[in-house]
Amino acid sequence: MKVIVPFADVVGEWQPVRAKALEGIDRVFSHGRFVGGPEIAELEQKLAGITGARFAVACASGTTALQMAMMALGIGPGDEVIVPDFTFIAPAESALLLGAEPVLVDVLRPSGLLDPDELETAISSRTKAIVAVSLFGLPANFEAINSIASRHGIPVIEDAAQSLGAGLEDRRSGNLAGLGCTSFFPTKVLGGAGDGGAVFTNDEALAGALREIRDHGQGGKYHHLRLGMNGRMSSIAAAALLARLDRFSRALDRRRSIGALYDRLLEPLRETGRLDYVRSPDMAGSARSQYAVVLEDREALARGLREAGIETAVHYPAPLHDQPVLQHCRRSGRLETASMLAKRILCLPIHPGLTDEQVNLTVERLGVLVQA
Ligand SMILES: Cc1ncc(COP(=O)(O)O)c(C=O)c1O
Known part of the structure; x- marks a missing residue:
């Protein structure tokens, strides 16, 4: 592909x-x-x-x-x-x-x-x-x-x-x-x-x-x-x-404008309740190193995107409390949000060389898959 x-x-x-x-x-x-x-x-x-x-x-x-x-x-x-x-x-x-x-x-x-x-x-x-x-x-x-x-x-x-x-x-x-x-x-x-x-x-x-x-x-x-x-x-x-x-602040600006574009394009999908994206009131200050969406049936969606030539990644597929090497660690509370995010998070492409067209294409494809 x-x-x-x-x-x-x-x-x-x-x-x-x-x-x-x-x-x-x-x-x-x-x-x-x-x-x-x-x-x-x-x-x-x-x-x-x-x-x-x-x-x-x-x-x-x-x-x-x-x-x-x-x-x-x-x-x-x-x-x-x-x-x-x-x-x-x-x-x-x-x-x-x-x-x-x-x-x-x-x-x-x-x-x-x-x-x-x-x-x-x-x-x-x-x-x-x-x-x-x-x-x-x-x-x-x-x-x-x-x-x-x-x-x-x-x-x-x-x-x-x-x-x-x-x-x-x-x-x-x-x-x-x-x-x-x-x-x-x-x-x-x-x-x-x-x-x-x-x-x-x-x-x-x-x-x-x-x-x-x-x-x-x-x-x-x-x-x-x-x-x-x-x-x-x-x-x-x-x-x-x-x-x-030399290029750091330019790269950062580009990441921020891509992040804002994703937010804007994904908002109508979020309003349907079929998807959410990682966000906070302080988003404008983010360095936008990853763009993460939260959705059901992540594996099928990632597969659908891959078939359309769009790469994604999962950061992170397990909460730390499920890592074999950390089994003995003290856990505070039920850690439910960490477990939920690990199951549903999917990171979309975000890097300074990405074009607006590529972002549009990614969201368009994601929209079709999420609403199928
Ligand atoms: C949140 C976080 N902490 C620490 C590290 C460790 O950095 P390094 O890979 O340079 O050791 C990473 C790198 O992936 C990270 O994402």
Whole structure:
């Protein structure tokens, strides 16, 4: 089957900055500082500018960023870390790798974001951090989450892996909590030429701790002050990202206009009650990294779209509480929304190279299938 509407276009997204990225990589080959080159500090400065955070610490991946953030908070055995039940496994996995216990909490409908009421119920005397994910590009309700957390004296980490560039009122994603973590996985809003990530904070002491943790806990050469890891980003990865940053705001604008077009075209279908889409009153600030619809009989619809040359994906096919590796985790409440979303969610193509015609075609086909 010929693909008419591809789900993602990693090669196409690099095209306008490919030559510049290759020049930057070539410079790394000339200076030879493949680890810790000047590209890292330059990238960190630009990333801090995007989020408004005082400090950005570039690292090896979004998962590394989450683990480093938890290590900087001193999380370890016996501690609990609250994570949403409907997201990628990385926050739960990072807690487990440190010997802590993830506690799974339900999300809201129709936003798919951490439910602040359920969060408050889940807090125990062992809770040492709360991870709220800005899922599909849309910031979680940090006003409510930060206020609950500060009442209990618990630090908050924003998992901004999918939401770099998003805004919530006058603040930007990555800088919506005490610590923010993002990912530069190639299909993310700011996709890298390989793995990469960053941690953001306004706290100088935490930033210092993060830099030490990233480099084997070293305060000076071979002087290990704390437990760390090799969490570094390569200079080549940073050089490629610096080139990609040139087009970042343009790409973000295009994602936003595609998202708004989907919303407008899908609204009549939503009114029939046959389909819903992930949304919230803060949608205008979303980085629109995924466009998710919620419908019955997802597999048949995905098949119908595929037969028409339209690719889709399922993020995520199971709530975390159904993952074999997380069976022993404490669950708070019934986690019904996470289960429902995992059964019914379907992500439609959204990337800067998509044309309005492709969006129209996707919605048209979806409408026919949903109403058949
Ligand atoms: C919500 C979320 N958190 C964390 C990660 C982990 O990022 P990485 O793949 O860079 O380790 C991802 C990446 O898929 C993600 O989507």
